[in-house]
Amino acid sequence: MPEFFNVLPPDEARRLLFDHLTHRTAGQTIAVQEALGRVTLRAVHAPHALPAFRRSTMDGYAVRAADTHGASESLPAFLSVVGEVPMGAPASVELGVAEAALVHTGGMLPDSADAVVPVxxxxxxxxGAGFPHEIEVFKAMALGQNVLQVGEDVAAGAQILPVGHLLRPQDLGGLLAVGITTLEVAARPRVGILATGDEVVPPEQAPGPGQIRDINSYTVAGLTEKAGGIPVLGGIVPDNLHALQEAAERMLSGCDMLVLSAGSSVSVRDVTVQVVDGLGEPGVLLHGVATRPGKPTIVGVVDGKPVVGLPGNPVSAMVQYDMFGVPAVYRLQGVMEPPLRGIVWARLAHNVASETGREDYVPARLESEGDSLRAVPVFGKSNLIYTLVNADGLIKVPLNKGGLLAGEWVEVRLF
Amino acid sequence: MPEFFNVLPPDEARRLLFDHLTHRTAGQTIAVQEALGRVTLRAVHAPHALPAFRRSTMDGYAVRAADTHGASESLPAFLSVVGEVPMGAPASVELGVAEAALVHTGGMLPDSADAVVPVxxxxxxxxGAGFPHEIEVFKAMALGQNVLQVGEDVAAGAQILPVGHLLRPQDLGGLLAVGITTLEVAARPRVGILATGDEVVPPEQAPGPGQIRDINSYTVAGLTEKAGGIPVLGGIVPDNLHALQEAAERMLSGCDMLVLSAGSSVSVRDVTVQVVDGLGEPGVLLHGVATRPGKPTIVGVVDGKPVVGLPGNPVSAMVQYDMFGVPAVYRLQGVMEPPLRGIVWARLAHNVASETGREDYVPARLESEGDSLRAVPVFGKSNLIYTLVNADGLIKVPLNKGGLLAGEWVEVRLF
Incomplete structure (x- = not known):
C-alpha cells in the first residue's frame, strides 16, 4: 500500500481515486434510439446544417420585406398572393415585386422571399377562391423576420456533442435531426459485487439466529444500474482471506470494477485491506473517509480499475457507494463530471448535531409546508436500512460546521 | 368538448387532467431484484421484525450493564470473559454475575446480556489464550447501550412501503431484508406516440427540400422511458383527419395513453382537436396552457386515458410533455406525486424578459463559479432542438413575474 493518508475528506478521497482510475470500458456502436443514458465515445459533429432550408416560424405570407416598408394600420401595403407553399415540398412559387405566397409554420421560404408576415x-x-388574391399588410417586416435561417439551429460541421457526454432525450433528438441514427458509445461497465460475512445469507433464505440477509449486494446493484453500469452479483463469500482473495481475483478479471461489501468489524476490515492490496498495484489508496455515516470505507485501484470496500451496515454502504462508487461507474464510461444531483432546499425541522472536521449526511423526510419544504431528520442508527427507506434525501452538514439549527435552510440531496 | 377554459395556468391544467384521468395499468408480480423504478400496487407490511434478534453495534463485549455501574478510568470494573459469540450463529454462551462475552459488530447478544462495552x-x-480471561472496563454502560433491539429497524407488521411508491435502491434493500423477494407492481404503461405532418420524414430518411426529420417521437419516447413507461412508436401519419383519426383509435385501444405530436400550424391543431374529441368522452379538456414555450398544447382524456397533443416544434414539445405527459405516465402507475425534480440554484448571468400571467421556461447552461453555479440562458427560438441540447436545465419565471435580473438567484430545473 502506498503511503497515503489513512482518513481523508471526501473531496480529496475522490480526487485520489480519480488520479489512479485510468481504466475505461470499450466502445460499441448502437442505434441512437437505444442510446438514452449512454455516453458518447467521441465528439459528434453535424453532417449538415439544421435547418437545411429557410423555414417560416409563423402561419402567414412569405414576402420581400422591402414590399412592406412603411406599412401601418392606417396605411397598409397591398400585396398579391400568387400561390401557396405546400408543407413538405419545395417552395416552387417565385415572387415578383409586391407579391406574396401563403406559407405555414415550418414551411419552406421561396428563394425570392426574405420575411414572413403573420396572418x-x-x-x-x-x-374569391384561388390565386392570385389581394391582401393588406398592416406592419412593416424587417429582413429575416419570422424566418429560421439555414444553420440557425446548428451549423454544418459544428460540434454537437462532446466526448464523454451522458445522452438525454433532447440529445437523441438533436442527433436524429441531422440524420445520425447510430452512434459509438462507451460499453456499460460491469461492476462485480461480492458480499462477505459468516452471518450473511441470501435474501430468499430464512436466516437462523445470528444470521441476516444480504441486502448490500442489491442496493449497490440498484445504484450501479442507475449510473449506467451492469451489476454482476458474485454472491456471499465466507469471511476468510483465501476465499475472499480468490473470489475477488476472479470477479475483477471479468469486470471493470469491484465492490466488496464486507463485514464491519475491525478484523474483517483488515482482511479486506489485505485482499485489495493482494490484487495488484497500487492497491488500497485509503481506508477511511471523514464522513458519517461511512468512515471505514476502503478505496483502491488495481490495474487502473476501481475497487471499493464498503462498511457492512446498509446505510453507510449506500451513502459511501453513492459518494465513491457511483462517480467511478460514470468515470469508467468517460463521464468526467457526473450529472448534477437533484438538490432541493428545505427548512430544517429539528436541530442536528455534528462534529467539525467531518462531513455528515443525515437522512431526512421532506414535507410540504405551504410553498416550501420542511426537512424532518430521520434519526436512526446507521445499521438501519429503514432510515433510508423512510427518507427522501440526505442533509449535508459541511466539514467545518458543528451542527445545524432548526429553522435553518438546508440543502437536501435527493437519494 | 365540455365547457372548460381554453387557456389555463399549468397547475390548474394539470389538476383538470388528473381529475379525469382514472385509468391505471394492471398489476404484475416480479422479482424484487428487478423492481428498481417500478411502483408498488399495494401497501407492503413487514412479515417479521428487523432485526429479528438483538445485535451488537460494536466490536466489544456483551455484558450485563449492572456489572459496569460506577466503572471509570480510575476505578475500572473487572469482568471475566467466558466465551465468544461467533458471527452468524446463536449466542449460546450465558453470562453469570461479572461475566462478559466477546462479540463482534452485528453479532447476536446472549439472552443474559443487556449492553455492549466497545473494545x-x-x-x-x-x-493467556482462550477463555476465561479478565478485562478491565473503564466506563459504565447504560441498559441497551450499543445494542440494536429486536424490531428497532422495523417492527413486525409495520407498513414498510405505501401503495403507489416508486421503488429506489434502498427500498429493494428494505424488502429483501425482511425476506420479500417478489412484489406486485403496476405494469409499465404503454404510451402510443404518433407524429403527424406532411413535411415530416423518418430520421433514417434524407429529407428533401421542405422536409424535416421526425424527432419529437424520440424525445417523447426518451422522457416516457425515464418515467417508467414503454414508448410504442406509431410512425408518421399524413396530415388529414381521416388518417389521423384511424391511427389514433388503433393506438389508443392498444395503449394506456396517447401522444400526438402534431404540426404547429393552426389548421393542423384544429384537426388534432377534432381527432381527440372524436376518440370518446370527455375528449379535449383544454387547448392552450399559459406557458412559454408551449402555449398551443392540447390536453384531453378519453375513457380515463390521457391524450396529449403536442406542438410540432421540438422545444415546446419536450417542455410540454415534461409538464403534462410525464406526470400522467407516473399517474397511470399509481404514483400520485411524481418524484421531486432535480433543482439547483444558480446566479443568473443575463436579464431575462417575460410577461406576467404566463410561466416561462428559459433553457440555461450551468457553469461553475467558485463554489456556486452561474445560469447562462441559452437564447434561441423554440423551434431549435439545439437550445435544449446546449442547456442543462430550465429557469422557471413564475406566473406573476415580469422578468428576472442578472445576478438574481434563480431555480434551474435540471432537464
Missing part, C-alpha cells in the same frame, strides 16, 4: 397582421381583400 | 473502553489483563 394576424394581414387582411384578405375579396372572397 | 476501546476495555483493557485485557494477562496474556
Amino acid at each position: 394576424e397582421l394581414t387582411q384578405r381583400l375579396g372572397d | 476501546e473502553l476495555t483493557q485485557r489483563l494477562g496474556d
Whole structure:
C-alpha cells in the first residue's frame, strides 16, 4: 500500500481515486434510439446544417420585406398572393415585386422571399377562391423576420456533442435531426459485487439466529444500474482471506470494477485491506473517509480499475457507494463530471448535531409546508436500512460546521 | 368538448387532467431484484421484525450493564470473559454475575446480556489464550447501550412501503431484508406516440427540400422511458383527419395513453382537436396552457386515458410533455406525486424578459463559479432542438413575474 493518508475528506478521497482510475470500458456502436443514458465515445459533429432550408416560424405570407416598408394600420401595403407553399415540398412559387405566397409554420421560404408576415397582421381583400388574391399588410417586416435561417439551429460541421457526454432525450433528438441514427458509445461497465460475512445469507433464505440477509449486494446493484453500469452479483463469500482473495481475483478479471461489501468489524476490515492490496498495484489508496455515516470505507485501484470496500451496515454502504462508487461507474464510461444531483432546499425541522472536521449526511423526510419544504431528520442508527427507506434525501452538514439549527435552510440531496 | 377554459395556468391544467384521468395499468408480480423504478400496487407490511434478534453495534463485549455501574478510568470494573459469540450463529454462551462475552459488530447478544462495552473502553489483563480471561472496563454502560433491539429497524407488521411508491435502491434493500423477494407492481404503461405532418420524414430518411426529420417521437419516447413507461412508436401519419383519426383509435385501444405530436400550424391543431374529441368522452379538456414555450398544447382524456397533443416544434414539445405527459405516465402507475425534480440554484448571468400571467421556461447552461453555479440562458427560438441540447436545465419565471435580473438567484430545473 502506498503511503497515503489513512482518513481523508471526501473531496480529496475522490480526487485520489480519480488520479489512479485510468481504466475505461470499450466502445460499441448502437442505434441512437437505444442510446438514452449512454455516453458518447467521441465528439459528434453535424453532417449538415439544421435547418437545411429557410423555414417560416409563423402561419402567414412569405414576402420581400422591402414590399412592406412603411406599412401601418392606417396605411397598409397591398400585396398579391400568387400561390401557396405546400408543407413538405419545395417552395416552387417565385415572387415578383409586391407579391406574396401563403406559407405555414415550418414551411419552406421561396428563394425570392426574405420575411414572413403573420396572418394576424394581414387582411384578405375579396372572397374569391384561388390565386392570385389581394391582401393588406398592416406592419412593416424587417429582413429575416419570422424566418429560421439555414444553420440557425446548428451549423454544418459544428460540434454537437462532446466526448464523454451522458445522452438525454433532447440529445437523441438533436442527433436524429441531422440524420445520425447510430452512434459509438462507451460499453456499460460491469461492476462485480461480492458480499462477505459468516452471518450473511441470501435474501430468499430464512436466516437462523445470528444470521441476516444480504441486502448490500442489491442496493449497490440498484445504484450501479442507475449510473449506467451492469451489476454482476458474485454472491456471499465466507469471511476468510483465501476465499475472499480468490473470489475477488476472479470477479475483477471479468469486470471493470469491484465492490466488496464486507463485514464491519475491525478484523474483517483488515482482511479486506489485505485482499485489495493482494490484487495488484497500487492497491488500497485509503481506508477511511471523514464522513458519517461511512468512515471505514476502503478505496483502491488495481490495474487502473476501481475497487471499493464498503462498511457492512446498509446505510453507510449506500451513502459511501453513492459518494465513491457511483462517480467511478460514470468515470469508467468517460463521464468526467457526473450529472448534477437533484438538490432541493428545505427548512430544517429539528436541530442536528455534528462534529467539525467531518462531513455528515443525515437522512431526512421532506414535507410540504405551504410553498416550501420542511426537512424532518430521520434519526436512526446507521445499521438501519429503514432510515433510508423512510427518507427522501440526505442533509449535508459541511466539514467545518458543528451542527445545524432548526429553522435553518438546508440543502437536501435527493437519494 | 365540455365547457372548460381554453387557456389555463399549468397547475390548474394539470389538476383538470388528473381529475379525469382514472385509468391505471394492471398489476404484475416480479422479482424484487428487478423492481428498481417500478411502483408498488399495494401497501407492503413487514412479515417479521428487523432485526429479528438483538445485535451488537460494536466490536466489544456483551455484558450485563449492572456489572459496569460506577466503572471509570480510575476505578475500572473487572469482568471475566467466558466465551465468544461467533458471527452468524446463536449466542449460546450465558453470562453469570461479572461475566462478559466477546462479540463482534452485528453479532447476536446472549439472552443474559443487556449492553455492549466497545473494545476501546476495555483493557485485557494477562496474556493467556482462550477463555476465561479478565478485562478491565473503564466506563459504565447504560441498559441497551450499543445494542440494536429486536424490531428497532422495523417492527413486525409495520407498513414498510405505501401503495403507489416508486421503488429506489434502498427500498429493494428494505424488502429483501425482511425476506420479500417478489412484489406486485403496476405494469409499465404503454404510451402510443404518433407524429403527424406532411413535411415530416423518418430520421433514417434524407429529407428533401421542405422536409424535416421526425424527432419529437424520440424525445417523447426518451422522457416516457425515464418515467417508467414503454414508448410504442406509431410512425408518421399524413396530415388529414381521416388518417389521423384511424391511427389514433388503433393506438389508443392498444395503449394506456396517447401522444400526438402534431404540426404547429393552426389548421393542423384544429384537426388534432377534432381527432381527440372524436376518440370518446370527455375528449379535449383544454387547448392552450399559459406557458412559454408551449402555449398551443392540447390536453384531453378519453375513457380515463390521457391524450396529449403536442406542438410540432421540438422545444415546446419536450417542455410540454415534461409538464403534462410525464406526470400522467407516473399517474397511470399509481404514483400520485411524481418524484421531486432535480433543482439547483444558480446566479443568473443575463436579464431575462417575460410577461406576467404566463410561466416561462428559459433553457440555461450551468457553469461553475467558485463554489456556486452561474445560469447562462441559452437564447434561441423554440423551434431549435439545439437550445435544449446546449442547456442543462430550465429557469422557471413564475406566473406573476415580469422578468428576472442578472445576478438574481434563480431555480434551474435540471432537464
